[in-house]
Amino acid sequence: MEKNMNKDIERILFSEEQLKSRVKEVGAEISRDYKDKNPLLVGILKGSVVFMADLMRAVDIPCQIAFLSARSYGLKASSSGKIDMDGDIEYALGAHAQGRHIILVEDILDTALTLYTVSGRIRELNPASVKICALLDKQVSRSIDLHADYKCFDVENEFVVGYGLDYAQDYRNLPYIGVLKREVYSAD
Numbered sequence: 001m002e003k004n005m006n007k008d009i010e011r012i013l014f015s016e017e018q019l020k021s022r023v024k025e026v027g028a029e030i031s032r033d034y035k036d037k038n039p040l041l042v043g044i045l046k047g048s049v050v051f052m053a054d055l056m057r058a059v060d061i062p063c064q065i066a067f068l069s070a071r072s073y074g075l076k077a078s079s080s081g082k083i084d085m086d087g088d089i090e091y092a093l094g095a096h097a098q099g100r101h102i103i104l105v106e107d108i109l110d111t112a113l114t115l116y117t118v119s120g121r122i123r124e125l126n127p128a129s130v131k132i133c134a135l136l137d138k139q140v141s142r143s144i145d146l147h148a149d150y151k152c153f154d155v156e157n158e159f160v161v162g163y164g165l166d167y168a169q170d171y172r173n174l175p176y177i178g179v180l181k182r183e184v185y186s187a188d
């Protein structure tokens, strides 16, 4: 099916301007809290890539970045309950997780199963601390007692895409976050 990205959007939830100014605020918060701590920002691919690119530039203290690949698989439009992590976590983090202050950077905290799994693996490497920075927090679907330490926005139980978030790998390059029309995903 050919997709016209903008036509598939029911409404814009967060505009480019809103995203920019909120990400700046969260970056400033992190800069204050982690002064002299040299945090390691760890983005969870692929959804976090746009958020990470903006967030790291909103952090004005020394920091490093790394990426881990994790995805839930199975159902298309909702979390499957199974998490697949690619690669060697120590290699991905440059084997420097021990004693580091780690901030996991995620596009959306949904059931939280992804971050529960990833943060558990990271804790095995004895970091100094592990915190979570989520662009979006969809608390309504939370199945695990895990919360975001930093977040940009709360969202309701709607199918959101753009600014890194996808549906079947599409729409990640929309510069805003929008609600996907139901007919787009219910047709699959």
Ligand code: PRP
Binding pocket: 044, 045, 046, 047, 048, 070, 071, 072, 073, 079, 106, 107, 108, 109, 110, 111, 112, 113, 114, 115, 166
């Ligand atoms: C999405 C999103 C989060 C995760 C959140 O990733 O990017 O990583 O789901 O869901 P959860 O809190 O219920 O675990 P997805 O598996 O779709 O992979 P992607 O990042 O490559 O899009």
